[in-house]
Amino acid sequence: MYVAVKGGERAIDNAHAWLAEERRGDTSIAELSIEQIREQLSLAVNRVMAEGSLYDPDLAALAIKQSRGDLIEAIFLIRAYRTTLPRFGSSEPVKTEEMACDRRISATFKDAPGGQVLGPTFDYTHRLLDFKLAAESDPQADAETAKPRREPTPHIMEFLNTEGLIQTEIACEDTPPDLTREPMELPSNRALRLQSLARGDEGFVLGMAYSTQRGYARNHAFVGELRIGAVPVEMEIAELGFAIEIGEMTLTECETVNQFQGSKTEPPQFTRGYGLVFGQSERKAISVALVDRALRWKELGESDSGAAAQDEEFVLSHCDNIQATGFLEHIKLPHYVDFQSELELVRKLRREAAETYPMQEAAE
Amino acid sequence: MNKENPRQAWMSLLAKAPTQSLEDKMTAVGPEPEFKWLRHPEVGGVMVQGRAGSTGGRFNIGEMTVTRCALQLASGEVGHAVVQGRSKSKAQHAALVDALMQTPRANSLKAQVLDPLMTEMAASRDARAAKAAATKVDFFTMVRGED
Numbered sequence: 477m478y479v480a481v482k483g484g485e486r487a488i489d490n491a492h493a494w495l496a497e498e499r500r501g502d503t504s505i506a507e508l509s510i511e512q513i514r515e516q517l518s519l520a521v522n523r524v525m526a527e528g529s530l531y532d533p534d535l536a537a538l539a540i541k542q543s544r545g546d547l548i549e550a551i552f553l554i555r556a557y558r559t560t561l562p563r564f565g566s567s568e569p570v571k572t573e574e575m576a577c578d579r580r581i582s583a584t585f586k587d588a589p590g591g592q593v594l595g596p597t598f599d600y601t602h603r604l605l606d607f608k609l610a611a612e613s614d615p616q617a618d619a620e621t622a623k624p625r626r627e628p629t630p631h632i633m634e635f636l637n638t639e640g641l642i643q644t645e646i647a648c649e650d651t652p653p654d655l656t657r658e659p660m661e662l663p664s665n666r667a668l669r670l671q672s673l674a675r676g677d678e679g680f681v682l683g684m685a686y687s688t689q690r691g692y693a694r695n696h697a698f699v700g701e702l703r704i705g706a707v708p709v710e711m712e713i714a715e716l717g718f719a720i721e722i723g724e725m726t727l728t729e730c731e732t733v734n735q736f737q738g739s740k741t742e743p744p745q746f747t748r749g750y751g752l753v754f755g756q757s758e759r760k761a762i763s764v765a766l767v768d769r770a771l772r773w774k775e776l777g778e779s780d781s782g783a784a785a786q787d788e789e790f791v792l793s794h795c796d797n798i799q800a801t802g803f804l805e806h807i808k809l810p811h812y813v814d815f816q817s818e819l820e821l822v823r824k825l826r827r828e829a830a831e832t833y834p835m836q837e838a839a840e
Numbered sequence: 841m842n843k844e845n846p847r848q849a850w851m852s853l854l855a856k857a858p859t860q861s862l863e864d865k866m867t868a869v870g871p872e873p874e875f876k877w878l879r880h881p882e883v884g885g886v887m888v889q890g891r892a893g894s895t896g897g898r899f900n901i902g903e904m905t906v907t908r909c910a911l912q913l914a915s916g917e918v919g920h921a922v923v924q925g926r927s928k929s930k931a932q933h934a935a936l937v938d939a940l941m942q943t944p945r946a947n948s949l950k951a952q953v954l955d956p957l958m959t960e961m962a963a964s965r966d967a968r969a970a971k972a973a974a975t976k977v978d979f980f981t982m983v984r985g986e987d
Contacts, residue, residue: 530885531904532925561885564906564922569889569898576965578972586979594975622976624969631894645896652899654887666892667899674901705972706965708856709888709904713922718845721852722886722906723924731893752890754902 499544513537522726522755523547527797528554529656529675530561531725531754548677548797555798558656566651568710568719572729572752574628577705579758582632584698584733590629595704632701633731633748642733642746643776662789669771669788673764674753676795682759684785684795685766693770693783696735697749704728704756728753730761734769739777747776767791850941850954854934855906855923857957865953866933873940874914881909881928907931917942 500507514521514537524536528551536554543549579595582588594600596619636642652667660668673681688695708721730751738744749769751761770785784790794800854862866872885903892899908922909931919939921931940949 526902529902531888531902534925535905558885558903561883561903561905563903564884564886564908566887566900567889567904569891570901572890572894576969578968579975592977592979593972594977595972596975619971620974621967621970622973624966624973626966626969633893645891645893647891647895648897650897652889652897654900656887656900656903667897670890670892670899671901706968708852709886709924711886711922713851713920715910716847716920718848720848720855720922722855722922723904724856725888725904727890727901729894748893750893750896752894752901 499542508541510534510537510541513540519756520545520547522757523678523760524550524554526754526757526760527551527675527677528558530554530558548801552798552801565711565714567722568712570707570709570725570727572703572707572727573631575703575705575707575727575729577625577629577703578726578756579704580629580701581703582699582701584700585632585635588632588635588701590625629703631731633733636700636733636746640745643736643742643748645748645750660792662792664788664792666768666772666775669792670750670752670764670768672792672795673751673767676764677797677800678757678760678763680795680797680800681763681767684770684791685763687783688766688770688785693773693781693786695747695749695766695769697732697766697769698734699762699765700731700733700748702728702730702758702762704758726755728755728757728761730758730765732762732765732769736776741777747772847938847941851920851922851934851938853954853958853961854921854937856961857923857930857934858960859925859927859930861957861960862930862933862953865956866936869949869952872936875911875919875936875939876914878910878912878918879908881907881931883907883926883928909935911935911939913939913943915943 514533517537517540518533520540521533521536524539524547525531525533528536528539535557536550539550539553540547542553577590577593577595579597580590580593582592586592633642637644652671653665655668655671660672664672687693689697704726706724706726709723709725710719711722712719732749734747734749736742736745736747747769749765749772751764751768753761753764767785770783771788771791773780773786780786884906886906887903888901889898890901891897904924905926906922906924907926907928907930908920909928910918910920911932912918917939919935919937921934921938923931923934937949937953940946
């Protein structure tokens with residue numbers, strides 16, 4: 477029997493009013509502005525843009541403010557907003573070889589043309605709390621400067637490619653599938669996996685990537701190149717018949733070089749994993765590259781070791797934190813009628829059990 | 841962007857220009873010319889693509905916000921804009937510059953709006969590149985014992 481339940485409107489309104497008050501916190505402390513969040517919590521903003529799948533730092537900062545810093549809630553807000561936007565079209569593929577690199581490192585080639593550029597990294601910090609930041613006035617340390625590089629920085633992988641030691645990525649102009657338009661179908665392909673992983677939960681993708689390092693579908697990844705910086709985004713304007721740059725965005729790109737013994741179909745060579753993510757998000761980009769490589773086992777003719785990271789159904793169906801949180805958190809909402817039927821069932825089973833084994837119960 | 845068509849170059853510059861800076865320059869240019877809307881400013885999304893392994897097949901990374909509009913000056917020239925972000929006034933300014941660049945006012949618009957924007961944007965790009973350059977690693981090889 478279905479029983480419609482109404483009520484609770486006043487309680488809900490009051491809960492939301494209190495939420496707003498709690499969000500603001502102590503009013504004797506200055507309120508956070510969107511600009512402060514955008515500028516000073518920029519890595520949180522980047523994560524919300526990447527997993528919210530919408531590049532707009534101001535919107536991501538607003539979402540973080542509204543969600544009280546709950547990043548999955550903020551990602552949810554961005555995803556919801558995204559669905560209201562009319563789609564004007566698709567860009568040309570971004571040319572990451574033209575990136576103005578803030579950071580560009582390689583774990584495989586020390587003397588890569590363009591050099592090892594550390595950028596604003598947490599690496600090599602001592603991970604000790606800096607109490608100077610807790611002081612009222614944060615002294616502004618100016619970054620050092622040197623002669624700026626204006627020419628593009630070539631991809632390091634291209635140097636391995638000239639020797640034929642690494643598998644080639646063959647350009648393909650097919651329109652890629654878009655999981656925001658059509659439900660994901662399995663088996664998928666690499667384009668769909670890269671989209672899904674780019675917007676996947678950082679923690680989940682990190683965990684999957686870590687599992688490959690610990691031996692589940694091990695593929696011996698080196699970071700061939702990691703680069704972070706700004707790239708222009710170009711789009712064909714139909715009315716004008718030519719392409720223009722419609723904007724610029726910061727991306728993080730990771731290319732891994734993976735050991736490969738060769739298989740029935742492929743000679744021994746290095747293979748690649750790839751991750752490309754909105755914003756400065758290098759943990760995520762490296763994770764995506766590792767998982768991307770693990771999921772390529774079929775095309776490379778590798779064996780299925782049964783590892784979770786090789787199972788695209790497992791990875792792609794569970795990496796989206798908005799889908800996951802939606803299903804997970806719905807179980808806290810009223811299920812009174814469902815539960816009522818469960819209750820009836822358990823009572824009935826107990827009655828039947830008591831009739832079948834009356835002596836046992838008496839003995840207890 | 842090195843495009844043969846100068847219109848591609850200025851539209852690209854306007855799309856990426858900081859909203860406030862473009863607005864300031866347009867204010868300095870003087871009163872807005874008379875125009876009518878062909879397409880009112882509209883906020884939307886563009887799906888941004890990448891390539892697997894940077895050179896392979898296309899895939900979708902995610903969307904970005906853009907605002908587009910089209911207008912026509914009283915003198916007949918049509919201006920288009922597709923600009924990054926959600927600022928309708930930025931789109932309007934960009935479309936106005938695009939239209940005015942097709943009129944005899946082009947030289948003064950270039951001098952008052954486009955050239956200074958280009959200089960500012962190049963300076964801020966250079967400033968970042970200069971900080972990046974200062975973090976470039978200089979390796980030196982240690983003399984090893986067995987030598």
